[in-house]
Structure formats: structure tokens, C-alpha cells
Amino acid sequence: MIKVLDRLLLFLYSFAIWAASVVVIVAASGGFSEKWMKDFISEMTGESRVVQGSVLGVAIIVFVVSIRFLIVSVKRERHNGPSINQRTEHGDIRISVETVENLALKAASRTRGVKDLRARVRVSEAGLGIMIRAFVDGEGSIPTLSEEMQRTVSQQIEEATGIPVAEVSVFIANVTQSPTTYKSRVE
Structure with a gap:
């Protein structure tokens, strides 16, 4: 059951990292206007509590999932073979x-x-x-x-x-x- 949950988390985590990478690539190559980016950043950090809460929630979830994958990758498997x-x-x-x-x-x-x-x-x-x-x-x-x-x-x-x-x-x-x-x- 835990392995299925880990696979689902890995899929969601990979998708989130992929989406973030696409946004960064498009932004770095000039795909977004400077005014739109400034407005977007001010919405995330400014008065709009809904957008700010959503971004903070997603960031916390990605952070927790990252910690989970770090623990899984470091933890030794007890089962050595059949x-x-x-x-x-x-x-x-x-x-x-x-x-x-x-x-x-x-x-x-x-x-x-x-x-x-x-x-x-x-x-x-x-x-x-x-x-x-x-x-x-x-x-x-x-x-x-x-x-x-x-x-x-x-x-x-x-x-x-x-x-x-x-x-x-x-x-x-x-x-x-x-x-x-x-x-x-x-x-």
C-alpha cells in the first residue's frame, strides 16, 4: 500500500516539477510580458490572500513530498532477496x-x-x-x-x-x- 502511495506521490511530484520547469523556461525566454509577470508576483505576495494561500499550500506540499522522497532514497531496504x-x-x-x-x-x-x-x-x-x-x-x-x-x-x-x-x-x-x-x- 505504501509503495502505491509513493508511486502516486512521485507521479504528482514529477508533474509539478515539470509544470514549474515549463513556466520557468517560457518566462526566461521572454514568453511572458514584464507587466504581466510583475502583476502576477504582486498578486502572490500582495493583498490577494486566496492566491497567496494557494501558492503557499502548493509549496508546502511539494516540500513535504520532497522530504518523503529524500527519506525513501536514503532508507535501506531490509529485504535482501528471496x-x-x-x-x-x-x-x-x-x-x-x-x-x-x-x-x-x-x-x-x-x-x-x-x-x-x-x-x-x-x-x-x-x-x-x-x-x-x-x-x-x-x-x-x-x-x-x-x-x-x-x-x-x-x-x-x-x-x-x-x-x-x-x-x-x-x-x-x-x-x-x-x-x-x-x-x-x-x-
Whole structure:
């Protein structure tokens, strides 16, 4: 609700600044006659209490909105990113999704023959859904390697976080080319 209010205030504030800028640009480029400008300024500061009150009211509103935006821009956001929340008998535990992704990458990298790993984690009611994307060296069986990676990642995540893993999906993106070594010949 507050974010919607802040967006509305930002829109109104931006519109007011835009309108004031247009008036200043037109006035600076000679778009208003000198007599009209003097009359307008004397009305704002002079006897007409309605015009003076209106200008003062608008100025106070713009000032308050400016203070609000200054506070919002300086205030730190508490929410650092998506997290998984657990409640224990001793209190709350929050584990960031990024932490779980890094744990999954660490566990998957233990599987021999995989390279260039990436991980994504989705949180659902059933548990964590982990997607591993990998390149393999092509030396061994891809189904065997994938099953080993699934088992390792699932066990490591459940042991480290205490959160059940619903599934570990492995996507083998490609086979890496091993660098060929050339023997130098001396003739």
C-alpha cells in the first residue's frame, strides 16, 4: 500500500516539477510580458490572500513530498532477496535462495566429469526444486553421471539446510571439447 502511495506521490511530484520547469523556461525566454509577470508576483505576495494561500499550500506540499522522497532514497531496504524461512523452537531461520544455489553447485561439482555448472532453486510446498545445468566431458555415461549428481545434490542440500528436496533436475547442455595436446617434432 505504501509503495502505491509513493508511486502516486512521485507521479504528482514529477508533474509539478515539470509544470514549474515549463513556466520557468517560457518566462526566461521572454514568453511572458514584464507587466504581466510583475502583476502576477504582486498578486502572490500582495493583498490577494486566496492566491497567496494557494501558492503557499502548493509549496508546502511539494516540500513535504520532497522530504518523503529524500527519506525513501536514503532508507535501506531490509529485504535482501528471496529466502527460505523456517521456524524452530529457538526462533526463525532464513536461508537465502542464493545460498542454496551455491550449496547445490558445490555438491554438483564433486561429480567427476562435469564442467560449467549453473543452478536454479524454486521453493514449493513439496520442498525445493533444483535445476542443474552442466556441461560434461563425454568420457562416461551421461545417465549415470546425472543420477550421481542428483543424489549428491539432494543429500547435500537436505543435510546442510534441513529442507526437503522435492526434485533435482539435471540438464546436460553440451559436451566440452578437451584441449588437444600436440607433441612437438624435432627433425
